[in-house]
Amino acid sequence: MQGKSFPALVLIAILALVVSNSLYIVDETERAIKLRFGQIVESDIQPGLHFKIPVLNTIRKFDARVLTMDARPQRYLTLEKKAVIVDSFIKWRIASVQAYYEATSGDELVAARLLAPRVDEGLRNQFGERTMYEVVSGERDEIMNELTSKLNEITKAELGIEIRDIRVKRIDLPPEVSHAVYERMNTERQREAREHRSQGKELAEGIRADADRQKQIILAEAFRESERIRGEGDAIAASTYAKAYQQDPEFYSFVRSLEAYRNTFNSKDDIMVLEPDSDFFNYMKQYDRTQ
CATH class of the missing domain: 3.30.479.30 (Band 7 domain)
Incomplete structure (x- = not known):
């Protein structure tokens, strides 16, 4: 039995080899041609499973992608x-x-x-x-x-x-031209930069001059307003003083004299030369030492 089975196995192996060499697959990304001793017998084989004659046929596959x-x-x-x-x-x-x-x-x-x-x-x-x-x-x-x-x-x-x-x-551009073009472009950009810089300086001077003018106007208007308010305040103060003076002239004169004494003798280094009977010392002269 073993002697009979061996030739059968050999025959099966040969058939399997023939079949494996007779079938080939063309992938979706490929195209193929079939050659017979270097001559094309079938061109533009589409993707799929195909048959060839072993030894006689040769398959060449090519990439069909872009x-x-x-x-x-x-x-x-x-x-x-x-x-x-x-x-x-x-x-x-x-x-x-x-x-x-x-x-x-x-x-x-x-x-x-x-x-x-x-x-x-x-x-x-x-x-x-x-x-x-x-x-x-x-x-x-x-x-x-x-x-x-x-x-x-x-x-x-x-x-x-x-x-x-x-x-x-x-x-x-070629290297020998690129340098010259770059230098020309650099010169042009520097010229444009100088123009923009000078325009910016001119605009800045205008803005600065306008700001200075507005500053002077604002200060003048503020000074005018302050003087008006100060004048109104002085007028109200003078009116108040006048009304107080009219109510008691003697007391008003006395208070004013005290303020004058306080302001005059505020510093010890001050020296004042006045006649003894001056009106400045009027309330001092009226002071009774015996009381």
């Missing part, structure tokens, strides 16, 4: 012969698997080498037809859309590649 190629910065001349350094990138995908394989042998590096000069030539032509302002800010989207449309037709026919988008990451 890929990115980062181009090297290149120097271009604008319409007015001004040099710019352009850094760009390309979005592309396989449109025809057979054409892509025949043109690049399925190698992405080869595809990139074939795409780069075409994109470079297209950008050079587009920049050469426009001014510096147009390529920097005015018509950049129009340039990219027009270039993408033109190159897409060429690469589809020649390389089996669909160009989805071409974009410029940045545009710089």
